Amino acid sequence: MAELELVEANDAFTHVALRGRLDAAGTGAVDLGLTSHTVARRKPAIVDLTEVPFIASLGIGMLVQVARSLASHGAQAVAVAPHEPVRGVLRLMQLGELLPVVATREEALRALGLE
């Protein structure tokens, strides 16, 4: 079952890490937590998928919803996804500026203009 860890939450950004498969069951397990840790804070967010071995459309929908909600408050979301095939799924979705996909936390911070 998927899990969520709040890695860092400060005045500048939020960093959350998801672990496990983001299939229908896994997405349901972390959806509320992800929203409450990111959207509710209205800060730029790093969503780390390094330890997510699988993602399907419900998981993508959850990430898009978080990114859209943050964007409506002027905050950017960035996904960290260094490994295939999850990176390939995100690439195929062509989410563009709504949810940039990078390989490391450092790249994510740069994408958020925080380094």
Added chain:
Amino acid sequence: MTDRRLWRLDSPDPFRLSRISDEVEALLESGGLSERGRFTARLVTEELVLNAFHHGGAHAVTVELEARDRLVLEDDGSPFDPSAAAVDEPATGERGRGLLLVRGFAKALRYARRGERNRTEVVLPDGDRHQ
């Protein structure tokens, strides 16, 4: 691989779906299919099964591992060809993200309407590169 396996779902129970995907993946791994092929099997199973129940009005869906690189999904929902259905832009719309993924990862999709059932045959990729 000589195993020929068939699973039946009577509801879109995500936990049962996950268990079925585990079993399919284990059989494919024992048959030597690539990681990308196994990922695709899980993806296709998740997307097409949930689609049949949530959008097609299906009451039962079967998933069959027909060969080491071939899945067949059948449902009793309304006619639906996953290889041809319209989809939205993923960043702006909600319709069809799963179908885009299925089309993007499957090596081939073959759809047929047989009587009152949809039959979708999915050929899984056996390399690790995007095809």
